[in-house]
Amino acid sequence: xxxxxxxxxxxxxxxxxxxxxxxxxxxxxxxxxxxxxxxxxxxxxxxxxxxxxxxxxxxxxxxxxxxxxxxxxxxxxxxxxxxxxxxxxxxxxxxxxxxxxxxxxxxxxxxxxxxxxxxxxxxxxxxxxxxxxxxxxxxxxxxxxxxxxxxxxxxxxxxxxxxxxxxxxxxxxxxxxxxxxxxxxxxxxxxxxxxxxxxxxxxxxxxxxxxxxxxxxxxxxxxxxxxxxxxxxxxxxxxxxxxxxxxxxxxxxxxxxxxxxxxxxxxxxxxxxxxxxxxxxxxxxxxxxxxxxxxxxxxxxxxxxxxxxxxxxxxxxxxxxxxxxxxxxxxxxxxx
Amino acid sequence: xxxxxxxxxxxxxxxxxxxxxxxxxxxxxxxxxxxxxxxxxxxxxxxxxxxxxxxxxxxxxxxxxxxxxxxxxxxxxxxxxxxxxxxxxxxxxxxxxxxxxxxxxxxxxxxxxxxxxxxxxxxxxxxxxxxxxxxxxxxxxxxxxxxxxxxxxxxxxxxxxx
Numbered sequence: 001x002x003x004x005x006x007x008x009x010x011x012x013x014x015x016x017x018x019x020x021x022x023x024x025x026x027x028x029x030x031x032x033x034x035x036x037x038x039x040x041x042x043x044x045x046x047x048x049x050x051x052x053x054x055x056x057x058x059x060x061x062x063x064x065x066x067x068x069x070x071x072x073x074x075x076x077x078x079x080x081x082x083x084x085x086x087x088x089x090x091x092x093x094x095x096x097x098x099x100x101x102x103x104x105x106x107x108x109x110x111x112x113x114x115x116x117x118x119x120x121x122x123x124x125x126x127x128x129x130x131x132x133x134x135x136x137x138x139x140x141x142x143x144x145x146x147x148x149x150x151x152x153x154x155x156x157x158x159x160x161x162x163x164x165x166x167x168x169x170x171x172x173x174x175x176x177x178x179x180x181x182x183x184x185x186x187x188x189x190x191x192x193x194x195x196x197x198x199x200x201x202x203x204x205x206x207x208x209x210x211x212x213x214x215x216x217x218x219x220x221x222x223x224x225x226x227x228x229x230x231x232x233x234x235x236x237x238x239x240x241x242x243x244x245x246x247x248x249x250x251x252x253x254x255x256x257x258x259x260x261x262x263x264x265x266x267x268x269x270x271x272x273x274x275x276x277x278x279x280x281x282x283x284x285x286x287x288x289x290x291x292x293x294x295x296x297x298x299x300x301x302x303x304x305x306x307x308x309x310x311x312x313x314x315x316x317x318x319x320x321x322x323x324x325x326x327x328x329x330x331x332x333x334x335x336x
Numbered sequence: 337x338x339x340x341x342x343x344x345x346x347x348x349x350x351x352x353x354x355x356x357x358x359x360x361x362x363x364x365x366x367x368x369x370x371x372x373x374x375x376x377x378x379x380x381x382x383x384x385x386x387x388x389x390x391x392x393x394x395x396x397x398x399x400x401x402x403x404x405x406x407x408x409x410x411x412x413x414x415x416x417x418x419x420x421x422x423x424x425x426x427x428x429x430x431x432x433x434x435x436x437x438x439x440x441x442x443x444x445x446x447x448x449x450x451x452x453x454x455x456x457x458x459x460x461x462x463x464x465x466x467x468x469x470x471x472x473x474x475x476x477x478x479x480x481x482x483x484x485x486x487x488x489x490x491x492x493x494x495x496x497x498x
Contacts, residue, residue, distance in 0.1 A: 175498055250493045254455040255426045255464035259495070261453070262422055262466060269498055283422060283497045290498060 001032060001333060004089040006080045006109050007096035008041035008067050011123050011150070014322030015093060016054040022326065023054075032333045038087045044068030044076040045083045080109050084116070091332060093325060094122040100215070100224060100240060103127040107135075114138045114146070121328040123150035123321055129224035129240045132231040145335060147328035148232075152225045153178060153297040155320035156313030160331065162233045162301060169303035171233050173273035176299030177290060178225040180315035181209045181216040182248050182268040186281075187293040190256050190265055196249060208295060218247035219268060219279040226270040226277055233301075234272060246280040259283055265291055338367065338389050342411040343402070344381045347373070352384065358401045364390035383410065408448075408470065419476050421447070421469040423483055427492035428460045437490060444482045446472035 005012050019034050026032050035051040043066035046052055052073065060070045068074040084092070092113040096106050103126035110127055113120050115138065122128070127135060128151050139146035149159050153176075162171055177183050181203060188199045200217065203209035215221045223243040230236040248268050259266050264283040267290055271278045284290035289310040292298045297315030300308050314320040345351040352371060359366055367387040376382055388398060402409060409417050429437070438449050451468040471479045480496050487494035 246493070250426055251495075252426055252457060252462045252464055254457050254462065255424050255495065258424055258453055258455055258464050258466040262468075264422065264497075266424070266495055271498075281493070281495045283424065283495055 001091055001329070002035050002037045002089040003091050003093060003329070004038040004040075004083065004087055005036065005093045005095065006040050006083065006106075007094065007124075008039055008061060009095070009097060010318045011095040011321050011325070012039065012041070012093075013058060013061060014318030014320075015095065015325055016058050017319055018322040018326050020054045020058075026330070030330060030333060032330065034329070037089050038083050039067055040078070040080055040083045041067045044074065044078045046070035046073050047075055047083065047087055048073040049088065080105055081112060084109065084112050089118060091119040091121060091329060093329075094120060094124050094127075095325075096124060098124055098215075098221075098224070099126040100129060100220060103130040107131055110135055110146075111138055114142045114144050117142055117144060119145040119147075119332050121147045121150075121325055121332070123148070123325060125151050125221070125224040125228065128231075129227040132228065132239070133237060136231075145332045147332060148228070149328050150321050150324035152228050153299065153311075153313060154180075154315045154317060155323050156297045156299065156311055156315060157324075158229070158299055158301075158311055159232055160327070161311060166301065166303060166306065166309065169305045171301050171303055173271070173302045174229050174233065174299055175272075175290075175302075176270050177267055177292065177297055178222040178270040178279075178299070178315070179216055179219075179268060180295030180297055181213065182219075182222070183292070183297070183315075184208050184295045185217070186248060186251065186256075186266055186268065189251070189253060190260065191293075193253050193257070195253055196251055217249050219245045220247075222268060222270045222279045226272050226279055229270075229272045230277055234274065236274070238277060243277045243279060245278075248281055251281055260286075267291075337392060337395065338387055339395050340411075340413050341386045341388065341399075341409060343384045343386060344377065344408040344410050345384055347376065347380060347382050351382075354405065355384070355386075355402065355407050358405065359386075359388055359398050362390075362394055362397050362401065364388045364394050364398050381408070417473055418470045419473055420450075421471050421476055421480060421483070422497060423467050423469070423480075423487075424464060424495040425467065425487050425490075425492040426462065426464050426495070427490065429454065429463045429465050429492070430456065431460060432490045432492070434465075437486070440486050441467070441469070441483060444479055444486070446475040447479045447483070 038047045068076040106124040107127040185199045223245045230238050269282040298312045300310045370385040448470050450470045453466040456463045484494045
């Protein structure tokens, strides 16, 4: 399978690393030959129809910060759209940064690939949260596969899990901790009794929270995931604006202390149900499935036949997220 | 037929009598009353177990009159009639007139404020209160939405249960 990666940040590099680690085993087990024919970042691209050397690609990015410096096959200044025109590939991996204003350039990349008859795997929440219907429709129209397991919960299986493993069940609602950064902050505040600002600083120093933490702490990232789950698992037709969003920046040590006295913890919970789409701080019982610590994500799916099923996993991380992308690629291969 | 009730009474004189009076008046028999004043709930109220006897219609009438009189019936024949709801509100709780907040909350149908705990912060905007409600069975979800609305009107961050 000839693969093209657009976006070479943490997730894109994770995919390259996973290819290096797993290429031989995947060839052996599934007869799938993963050939990375193009990878692009802001600087341009590296393109080789015979397949790029993923280790060399990672080193080039590490040493120079630019993928276009890749020996012999580097192309400076070429855009993502141009790469898609230039390169002969079977599957696009769209992992450019999430943009929740207008979903670009990811939305255009994905639509173009689909219209050209290519399968698409993405972890990008922007286009999924803003244009899900358009993308799903375009994929169906062009008879291509469209997979996005990595967009919700990183390594935590949920979308394919609901579609395939729980395929006989109707999913009635989903409640979950869908953002690792806020879970880390709230867990630390509960443990140390520290203030919100102090804990956010600590998280930023550790690289868990970003310099501009707005998307995480104000619940925007979790809200995107709520939209993706609502559309893809509960078959709703909703977009980002349909979600009621409240973040964690107003949470105080006092409120956490009061909650603890009654055996509760405060967590940022995403709720996906036909009557309510919401991201807000909620009280969860200590010892309940939601009482997970650190950057872990968790989701409980309420089903008609199996009652409640809960999944837990790492919600972020380069290789962890790439694991979900790899499983999407393998499942596309199996469906051929 | 017989009915086993668990009532929750305030620890003040005359409460038990007020609860028993309508039972006899309506023609039901009191078979047993277990009343231990030194056993209290976490809210400081006293649970009282009462077994009454009578025809179905009379017993239903008794339940209705007790409820109308504001007596908390916690269980009927072992079935819990009230659910607890815990909510935390963050904001300037004292400035926003605590009494008025409680009154508004008590006006929500099927809900009573049962306990309230305050933690005042150095920055009054960041004070927190934990409010425990008793809600009629099956009304929890609806009540939580209304509680949230009242908190929002007052400018509080409302943290409800999942």
